Amino acid sequence: MIDEILQKQLSAALSEQLKVKIHINEAKSVHGGDINETFRIATNEGYFFLKMNDAKKYPDMFAREFAGLETLRGAQALHVPQPLAHGIVSGKSYLITELVIKGSAVHDFWEDFATGLARQHRKTQPHFGFPAANYLGSIRQFNTPYSSWSVFYAFNRLMPLARMAYDQHIIDKDMVQQVERLCRLLPQIFPQEAPALLHGDLWSGNFMVGAQGRACVFDPAVYYGNREMDLAMTRLFGGFDTKFYYAYQAAWPLLPGWQQRIGVCQLYPLLVHLVLFGGNYYNNVKEILQSY
The missing domain is CATH 3.30.200.20 (Phosphorylase Kinase; domain 1)
Known part of the structure; x- marks a missing residue:
């Protein structure tokens, strides 16, 4: 109030x-x-x-x-x-x-959304990261710059969340070791690509149809990272229309093997949700880790 x-x-x-x-x-x-x-x-x-x-x-x-x-x-x-x-x-x-006013989606809403996101992802900088730490939900998100995506993802994303979950008795030592093992494999999993400007929390609850019938995105957790993180996030919690994914691929194709990397990219937001909400997110995290 x-x-x-x-x-x-x-x-x-x-x-x-x-x-x-x-x-x-x-x-x-x-x-x-x-x-x-x-x-x-x-x-x-x-x-x-x-x-x-x-x-x-x-x-x-x-x-x-x-x-x-x-x-x-x-x-x-x-x-x-x-x-x-x-x-x-x-x-x-x-x-x-x-204040964003809601509108009705234009006929090419999803295609326009996808090509706009691809344009955003082409904005780059020399290092992965952002000038300061920020938040994903209420979880502090570290953005210490690194030249390697694998190092950035391990030290700024996966390991801090694993330690937090362990300290709160949400996961055990074996699962922490599974996360550590996956982190060692990251350089072999991700091909090299320039840092992309990410929304950082791009799920169906963080966009709306604006007054002009186009997508408006909000509640970001911005940083420069691997663009597959945004795409993988869109597939959680209901996902986007399939037109979106076809249009993104047409605008800027993802590197080969992206399908096999979806789970690894989703691991970070799932760990955040595990720390915040518990429940079935434990099984989601466990399933991804066991595949490595």
């Missing part, structure tokens, strides 16, 4: 950051995930989208998300909500972005 005091503080903070007098007239709660409070706010300058959470638990989450959104927008490949402001008021972290 946004009480009158918080509403005034947010109005003042927004006015300062946006360099225009902002008055919040109404804040309507909307669906927005597991850890954030989300609102559509009506102001004298129009409607915006507001996310808030506990500043003590996640002091830099929205600053990192703001940077990720700006990076994706800079790629000029897919529609991304414009980030407008972030900060802390009354113990609450907040992020204000453009």
